[in-house]
């Protein structure tokens with residue numbers, strides 16, 4: 001009797017895989033290809049409008065191995081939001097290939113693939129760039145599947161070179177062979193380029209005359225920066241204006257030419273050690289600075305440091321620091337060895353310049369020279385801004401590295417567009433279970449910004465080719481975005497829904513923490529339309545089964561001159577003094593006699609003096625009373641200087657305040673607070689102490705109202721919660737009082753979160769269910 005080997009039944013099968021999420025532009029196809037070669041399975045992989053598709057054929061045991069390794073070893077920058085796997089009969093593939101479906105196929109499906117943000121230069125590319133024997137030695141556009149531009153070069157989806165701004169650069173023989181070689185780390189690196197075939201630098205005069213190319217252009221820019229000149233530099237997502245950050249006169253000159261009197265500039269440091277010589281850097285701050293996203297991180301400046309001119313951040317103890325995150329910045333920093341001011345290449349609040357010819361027109365009077373390149377920027381990406389608050393990064397501006405943001409959600413959000421607010425605008429789109437948020441667009445005051453806004457809307461809707469059922473906007477009738485929503489809705493026959501500003505902030509905070517009502521929201525910011533003729537901004541909004549109600553707010557006070565009072569905090573100080581019968585103390589605010597009497601009459605007779613309950617305006621008023629800021633040179637300067645003045649003291653004694661009841665709504669009366677501040681001032685108390693006590697009182701006000709409303713969970717949102725001291729005090733005291741505070745994680749607390757809040761609020765109103773992520 002012969003004994004045969006036992007046969008293990010291992011049939012040949014086919015897996016049909018679909019992945020969604022950030023799976024394009026992160027090296028996923030080459031990774032799948034290599035894995036397939038290694039495991040000797042056949043089939044294909046391709047990018048589609050909706051993500052990544054693959055069919056893998058082989059023995060059942062190999063396929064299981066393939067799946068588990070695909071999940072475990074996927075590329076570092078990939079983010080798989082959903083995975084669908086079907087098992088099918090084999091069709092007899094004899095090899096493994098990377099397919100390109102081309103335009104016809106992809107346009108049939110919904111385009112919901114996620115665009116990867118731009119990725120900071122990786123270690124391998126940096127090593128090559130610094131290696132004299134490498135063919136990309138000192139090449140400012142080096143990249144690979146793990147790093148380089150993505151979002152800023154993509155013209156349409158799915159992500160492939162012919163649909164990026166790299167399409168006009170024909171790859172040379174060497175680059176082509178890397179691109180086609182699955183074992184190479186540049187296999188299907190769509191922006192692949194080298195000095196022979198890729199983009200090059202040029203040096204232009206302020207008038208736009210071409211002076212030199214390539215390495216000569218780079219050296220000319222270096223010499224200009226060394227001699228204290230201002231250079232406009234085209235980077236990945238737009239222009240920066242750069243100047244020696246140590247050179248007081250040069251930084252002042254940049255301020256003068258840019259008409260930017262006092263708003264702080266960001267600083268690009270050569271490396272982390274330079275940053276540590278100028279600033280206090282915690283482990284988490286260092287990690288954030290060196291992260292793949294590479295944001296500006298707001299750090300505490302060291303007092304004795306000589307590395308940074310005072311004009312960089314006048315009157316502030318902080319520095320917005322960043323490290324090089326693209327090859328050109330690395331080369332510049334290597335060559336210069338000193339920090340540079342790196343501020344957005346724009347005029348005041350205009351959107352960032354991205355085109356070199358446009359830059360000459362707009363920045364020609366500011367820059368002494370232009371270092372440009374010939375790779376077009378398809379969409380702008382500002383630098384992101386982050387601050388560590390309560391031991392985690394809090395976004396102030398969500399842009400390069402973080403945006404566009406996309407999420408695959410558990411719940412359905414409908415098919416709607418949200419157009420955000422007026423300042424720090426962003427726009428968002430819901431497509432069933434997927435949501436997308438644009439990068440920071442800016443303040444919609446000027447036509448350039450509104451053009452950028454319209455481009456972002458069309459970007460979101462056409463990139464994802466979506467039919468909308470509704471457009472959500474802010475209820476403020478004078479916001480550009482609101483008018484746009486109304487016009488757009490009329491044109492397309494879509495419904496438009498108007499949403500209250502502070503309710504949208506709280507909705508955004510719920511989304512950000514993935515929680516549902518009931519919750520008590522604290523929405524504190526500069527201003528938002530209340531829908532009752534007054535300006536809100538110190539609101540407590542309850543979300544529960546019965547809907548959304550304003551349950552408490554700051555006692556109102558007049559804003560003489562409306563918007564003018566926002567730019568002139570001393571007008572608000574006068575209003576506070578008048579409201580408590582102390583207008584005679586208004587003489588210390590630096591008004592002329594005539595101005596004073598006109599303003600007092602305006603306040604008294606309520607002429608062009610809308611009432612406000614805004615905490616941002618209370619900050620302004622107090623900053624003026626303390627003599628810190630009478631006229632603001634940039635948005636929120638009063639509040640920022642007041643926070644800067646505070647001696648951070650978690651145990652500071654609070655001032656008095658009282659809670660009143662007005663028709664069932666809780667009113668926070670700040671009158672005792674203002675009286676206490678005046679008394680402290682008369683006693684000669686130091687500003688740092690008064691400011692600390694003021695912050696402490698605000699945190700106590702929140703806790704007192706929360707106790708009265710008695711809702712376990714508290715969501716904090718609105719621009720006031722960019723204030724680190726206020727936010728940390730509030731969170732600490734809410735916890736001590738037994739409540740559960742929630743604040744922002746992946747969205748900024750300011751108006752940059754309104755678009756997502758509007759999407760959620762509109763869905764909540766529509767279905768009665770608050771959508772979760």
Ligand SMILES: [Zn+2]
Nearest residue numbers: 122125144147
């Ligand atoms: Zn790389």
Ligand SMILES: [Zn+2]
Nearest residue numbers: 172175194197
């Ligand atoms: Zn090449």
